[in-house]
Amino acid sequence: MSTSIDTQASDLPVNIGYIVYPGFQALDVFGPLDPLNMLSMEVPLNLSIIGPTLEPVSTKAPLVAPTVSPDFGQSIVPTHTFASPPKDLDVLIVPGGAGSAYPLELQQAQIDFVKEQYPKLKYLISVCTGASLLARAGVLDGKRATTTKAGWAWTTSTGPNVNWVPKARWVVDGNIWTTSGVAAGIDGIFAWISHVYGEERSLKIANTIELERHTDPSYDPFAEIWNVPTSVAAQAPAGQSA
Amino acid sequence: MSTSIDTQASDLPVNIGYIVYPGFQALDVFGPLDPLNMLSMEVPLNLSIIGPTLEPVSTKAPLVAPTVSPDFGQSIVPTHTFASPPKDLDVLIVPGGAGSAYPLELQQAQIDFVKEQYPKLKYLISVCTGASLLARAGVLDGKRATTTKAGWAWTTSTGPNVNWVPKARWVVDGNIWTTSGVAAGIDGIFAWISHVYGEERSLKIANTIELERHTDPSYDPFAEIWNVPTSVAAQAPAGQSA
Numbered sequence: 001m002s003t004s005i006d007t008q009a010s011d012l013p014v015n016i017g018y019i020v021y022p023g024f025q026a027l028d029v030f031g032p033l034d035p036l037n038m039l040s041m042e043v044p045l046n047l048s049i050i051g052p053t054l055e056p057v058s059t060k061a062p063l064v065a066p067t068v069s070p071d072f073g074q075s076i077v078p079t080h081t082f083a084s085p086p087k088d089l090d091v092l093i094v095p096g097g098a099g100s101a102y103p104l105e106l107q108q109a110q111i112d113f114v115k116e117q118y119p120k121l122k123y124l125i126s127v128c129t130g131a132s133l134l135a136r137a138g139v140l141d142g143k144r145a146t147t148t149k150a151g152w153a154w155t156t157s158t159g160p161n162v163n164w165v166p167k168a169r170w171v172v173d174g175n176i177w178t179t180s181g182v183a184a185g186i187d188g189i190f191a192w193i194s195h196v197y198g199e200e201r202s203l204k205i206a207n208t209i210e211l212e213r214h215t216d217p218s219y220d221p222f223a224e225i226w227n228v229p230t231s232v233a234a235q236a237p238a239g240q241s242a
Numbered sequence: 243m244s245t246s247i248d249t250q251a252s253d254l255p256v257n258i259g260y261i262v263y264p265g266f267q268a269l270d271v272f273g274p275l276d277p278l279n280m281l282s283m284e285v286p287l288n289l290s291i292i293g294p295t296l297e298p299v300s301t302k303a304p305l306v307a308p309t310v311s312p313d314f315g316q317s318i319v320p321t322h323t324f325a326s327p328p329k330d331l332d333v334l335i336v337p338g339g340a341g342s343a344y345p346l347e348l349q350q351a352q353i354d355f356v357k358e359q360y361p362k363l364k365y366l367i368s369v370c371t372g373a374s375l376l377a378r379a380g381v382l383d384g385k386r387a388t389t390t391k392a393g394w395a396w397t398t399s400t401g402p403n404v405n406w407v408p409k410a411r412w413v414v415d416g417n418i419w420t421t422s423g424v425a426a427g428i429d430g431i432f433a434w435i436s437h438v439y440g441e442e443r444s445l446k447i448a449n450t451i452e453l454e455r456h457t458d459p460s461y462d463p464f465a466e467i468w469n470v471p472t473s474v475a476a477q478a479p480a481g482q483s484a
Contacts, residue, residue: 025276025279025451026272026275026276026279027272027273027276027451029272029316030268030269030271030272030273030276030316031269031272031273031276033268033316034267034268034269034272034273034424036314037267037268037301037314037315037316040309040310040311040314041309041310041311042310043310043311044310044311045310045311045314046311046313046314047313047314047315047316049316056298056319059279067282067283068282068283068284068285068286068287069282069283069285069286069287069288071288071289072278072279072282072287072288072289073279073289074271074272074275074279074289074291074318074319075318075319076316076317076318076319077298077316077317077318077319148452149452150449150450150452180452181450181451181452182276182450182451182452182453183451183452183453184452207392207464207467207468208392208423208424209267209269209423209424209425210390210391210392210422210423210424210425210426210464211424211425212456212463214454221454222449222452225449226449
């Protein structure tokens, strides 16, 4: 907490938490985390990686049927557990991945954690099928949201009372940001950084990591590629709600 | 090693190794790894994460001067060490990051490992400032290569005998693929997957993770953004050499 001008803006989020669970999608976590790592060099931020236990958590989902590459995966190390989370989280980010489609009882700890934390958060952000955990926690009920287009049918089935937006790179409703599949999380986090910390910081980070951002939340060629059915909700524009 | 048709093509690479070291850039590792995770569901692949020790390795570089966010980072768990690497690596991928610009003596283990492994590899791939480790290992001498545009001057200074290509998303010379900064590694790995396993697999993975690839190796708006000086080498086309 040094002389950064941002410390004077006391309403800026500081404490970021990232949920992880077995079978998380690597880029759902590290796509948004990379620009946040860069942001943390200029803005005071804390990061907690919150998992089922403090044991390393693998991208490889242990219950998936044997594949041709049974051991191909990477493990990240949690700093906290769902049972002993950090205090005063401002932002919670929820990734998707094959593990999120496991039987409901294996999701319950994550779902309960989202439900418990949401009332205290400044922002809740999901990537890809991470939206299913938000939906099952009930926090998306009556809200507009999006999720992966490749796994649209299953993920949207977890939230029958959600106004799913079928063509959107990301959707903002109140303080909940939901992004489309995997790589969309990167565009989503840049849009969020622009929104919270300013476009100048966001652009600087994007140029440093040589990323050409999609800045239009309605950009979504994948809705058509994956034959996502349009609906009444499809008429609503993507992005920030009024 | 089941019935995948790919097992019949015995010259396809199987054993992939990824170097990690303190202060690696998160997306340099997990950008390429995410599509490789997807590929591993269809093609028999092994992955080794190779670090200085078996202790978790953080994106946070321990020697960097104090910042406003001293603890912001994530740790990945190595499966092997430079001293006890996996046998018979086919592919070695080398990320960049702030840690690669530390004093030379802190790079020596990584440099020696690249030098030792290169003659046995089918492919050597670098992301961002990871090219400095290849350059210092001498394996880029006389070859065409590229690297981060934001850190162009320092990285190219590590390889005075390299034909650096100042405007390129990635460059292929023989069996060495060097990619530009951070996010360019994602485009580079997709180009490599197309080259080795076919465009159909590559496109399927890209659509699943909702990534619009840059498929032109000469795409590089960042060379101009970062005022990278052009040179004689700039006249050579990017991408696959003859």
